[in-house]
Amino acid sequence: MSTHQGQLFAGIDWASKTHAICVVDDRGAIRIRFEIPNTRKTFNGLVTRLTKLGVEGVAIERCDGPLVEALLDACLRVFVITPRQVKGLRTRYSGSGAKSDAGDAYLLADVLRTDGHRLTPLTQDGDATQVLRSLSRTRKQLVEARVGLVNQLRAELERCFPGAIGLFARLDSDVTIAFLRRYPTQHAAARLTQARFAAFLRRIAYCGRKPLEELFARVSEAPPAGLSADEADGHAACVLALLKAVETVRNQERELEAEIIERLHTHADAHIFTSLPKAGHGVRAAALLAEIGDVRARFPDEESLAALAGVAPVTRASGKYHAVGFRWAADKKLRNALIDFADDSRHVSPWAAKVYNDAISRGKRHPHAVRILARAWVRVIWRCWQDNTAYNPELHGGAMQIAA
Template sequence: MQYAPHTPLPASAPNGVTAGIDWASADHACCVVDAAGKVVKRFTVNHTGTGLTELTRRLAKAGVAEVAIERGDGPIVEALLAADLTVVVISPNQVKNLRSRYGAAGNKDDRFDAFVLADTLRTDRARLRPLTPDSPATTTLRSTVRARRDLVAHRVAVCNQLRAHLATAFPAAVGLFADLDSPISLAFLTRFDCQDRADWLSERRLAAWLASVGYCGRKTPAALLAHLKAAPHGATGADGTTRAHITRALLAVLTSLVEQIKTLEAQISEQLALHADAQTFTSLPRSGTVRAARLLAEIGDCRARFPDPASLACLAGVAPSTRQSGKHKSVAFRWAVNKQLRDAVCDFAADSRRANPWAAKLYADAIARGKDHPHATRILARAWLYVIWHCWQDGVAYDPAKHGALQALLRQDQQAAA
């Protein structure tokens, strides 16, 4: 297919003026320049509803139709878009390098950065693209997915803290079940939170308790009791009682995190099912629900943002950064990326090789060339993004029967088997 068209900025700014905004948590510095690069207005507004209203009013009064800013989301961007202003995002890394264009010191100053943004929008129009926001459905899904990921990180941290605590307070509880944060493990620790309570257990009592909570695991009551008896003895008496308070406190936090993660996963499932692009991402091998939602949320639904697969791969950080000067050429890891997108794409790619022969071969070939696991995963992720981009641009599901490289590999395997 042809690469997606992008909407460029007009050759000259409407009304001959451009604006730059250096945003902050408390206030925002704004600068307006004319067609010659001369400052015609400077002002600062507070980060409040009244302040944002004043910002759009003063920009309109100055004849501004285009605004450059360092971020592409948040209340200030929503206010600018609601006022029918064209928003152009210039990343902080670009602004840092652009400061040297206007002075050798390179000092950071909010008022100066606002001028740099406004003047860059005036002079570098051919290389800049207007911001096209994602749909509300995608924005909401992104917020939910990222919130879940943050809670998962908290769950892992609390689980590690509980494991470290149990190593001295009640070692037998560690490794009793497959996961320390599993429902059966949390239920066991709620009922038997110290060594003294666990010592009361016999095989018959343990079997009765397991039946009462509906345990249907692979371990028999005898095997579980043997684990409890073989483990180092934990704290007992007054010391055990004191440590049990800590156990219960950590359990309360961990249980709450597990419940809230499940709640967010249910919301993600519902939001994904209602999204217009859901089929493209749920059709990918081993994408599941949460993984597909992460890919969709981080890539978005604005096709103009990624006019070709290379632009998507670069933002995801799976394309290397090449520097060349004279005879010297270096290929390095790409740092200036969307880390959320890179994590989502690499997480999907790493697991896709278990269900897709083409992905498995790409990964294996990279390992055979001496690449480590993260590097091989990024190589596979870059290849997947070219496939995903075409499906995403066409709004179709991934079909293995139409994946040329996969089908060619399958034919080779059939011929070799014959």
């Protein structure tokens, strides 16, 4: 972006309650400065005001959210300057590096004025991709909430029913929930006989992975020492409440998963991501598609995608000093989607397994080896994505060498 006389540049310091806005001219002088509350109604007023001023671009610290969507819908050019970059730039305007909302808004606007030619404007994905991204991220949040509830349930069972922990494969499985709903504490299971326990397992259609005698020995253990019947009743109420919460979150998670799969199959780029090994036709392929997006111009080369995903290392060199380190400045959601896919792909792809094993043999730890594999997959995914073609192992040179 080149600066011409009379141009205006806006900076927005985003916050959860109020946003600070600063508009500067081509010489860096402040033309206007104000704040707005974080409401959809005020976003419309802000967009109208910036459009009338004719700002050349808007700099902000985040790449998504209702405010960014409102700016993009109004065809304003939006540039993202990450919080990490802003932190490093503060000393450029103040020797103390002091922080204030108004100061950060000015910093964003002025950096856009002076360094706009180094920045790439934000491009908006299609509606189908944005919806898929929202669904995928919400489902992931529900998974995290369910894991937290299961951990709480495990902690509660350690106090009142330690024999139920590890009784079945998972604490949030249908068979475990059915059993704990009937017998939430060791006291409640004290009157259980082996015959009645066998009948109960048949009723809930237990697969029989573990022998009946082993299961019964666990549930018929003596109650924890010092736990009275009244205390057991209180713990039972806690266990039942947590079971209900786990079941509710799990059901909503499944509903979202079904919605994700339905929308994935109608997406124009679905054939690219569902063709990847172990990506499948479900949430993993949807997460990859949603986080990478559908705007090809956003990643003109594979290096830009690898850098944003945080799977390319950062090299620091000065004189005799040379170090290669972990890339902290990255899109963490994109990185998590790529790492999750890469880690599982090595179990079915001989090429992926070789890349991972070679990294391990060089002394890399598991997380580092998976990032190396993810970087290798980025080359393949980016090429398929740009060419709008499905992944074919027979056209993948590395995979064909392994097969030969």
